[in-house]
Amino acid sequence: AQSVTQLDSHVSVSEGTPVLLRCNYSSSYSPSLFWYVQHPNKGLQLLLKYTSAATLVKGINGFEAEFKKSETSFHLTKPSAHMSDAAEYFCVVSERDTGRRALTFGSGTRLQVQP
Amino acid sequence: NAGVTQTPKFRVLKTGQSMTLLCAQDMNHEYMYWYRQDPGMGLRLIHYSVGEGTTAKGEVPDGYNVSRLKKQNFLLGLESAAPSQTSVYFCASSFRGDEQFFGPGTRLTVL
Numbered sequence: 001a002q003s004v005t006q007l008d009s010h011v012s013v014s015e016g017t018p019v020l021l022r023c024n025y026s027s028s029y030s031p032s033l034f035w036y037v038q039h040p041n042k043g044l045q046l047l048l049k050y051t052s053a054a055t056l057v058k059g060i061n062g063f064e065a066e067f068k069k070s071e072t073s074f075h076l077t078k079p080s081a082h083m084s085d086a087a088e089y090f091c092v093v094s095e096r097d098t099g100r101r102a103l104t105f106g107s108g109t110r111l112q113v114q115p
Numbered sequence: 116n117a118g119v120t121q122t123p124k125f126r127v128l129k130t131g132q133s134m135t136l137l138c139a140q141d142m143n144h145e146y147m148y149w150y151r152q153d154p155g156m157g158l159r160l161i162h163y164s165v166g167e168g169t170t171a172k173g174e175v176p177d178g179y180n181v182s183r184l185k186k187q188n189f190l191l192g193l194e195s196a197a198p199s200q201t202s203v204y205f206c207a208s209s210f211r212g213d214e215q216f217f218g219p220g221t222r223l224t225v226l
Contacts, residue, residue: 009155032213043205044158044217051213090157094213102148102173103207103215105157 002027002093006106014114019078021109023091026072032094033074034103035065039087047089050074061085086113116141119218121206127224128196136191136221138206144216146209147189148173149181151202152220158205164189196225
């Protein structure tokens with residue numbers, strides 16, 4: 001069985017400072033990992049994905065994440081926060097080696113960006 | 116390409132009423148999914164389909180039914196709505212079952 005734990009339900013940063021959103025996963029198979037972002041009253045947008053190629057993954061809007069198998073982590077980072085980054089972020093794991101191909105979502109981290 | 120669209124965007128039901136949510140995708144994806152989103156719980160899988168004419172239960176299927184008569188459409192039905200089904204419902208589709216593309220969501224309130 002697979003699971004995802006997002007270690008912080010809320011993160012608050014000042015504009016221009018670094019962002020770190022933490023995610024740990026558990027998977028019986030070779031995982032695909034994703035970060036999705038959801039702005040208020042909107043659908044989910046893919047930020048980036050890891051599918052067993054490079055362990056450092058670059059996404060949209062300056063975000064990146066590093067897959068660390070030894071730590072079972074996939075933390076999301078950005079060097080400098082922007083006001084438009086305020087949203088909810090979901091870490092997601094996929095069962096790549098099973099027929100269902102469903103995603104398991106973390107409970108989300110709400111990012112606040114202070115001016 | 117419209118991507119993934121959902122109809123309706125909002126709906127209010129009374130307990131015991133029925134309704135159908137429609138999801139359509141124009142990307143020729145094989146896999147389609149229905150999720151519900153509740154505060155503090157992320158998204159939970161209700162039902163999914165790996166191809167036209169096939170459906171399967173997800174994590175929270177009770178009280179819902181689905182049909183995939185056409186490859187591009189995935190319908191979610193509530194036969195007798197309950198207040199516990201108040202939620203935001205998201206449809207998603209995927210080509211090979213990996214990266215998923217999401218619709219804008221349907222906000223459902225059951226009184």
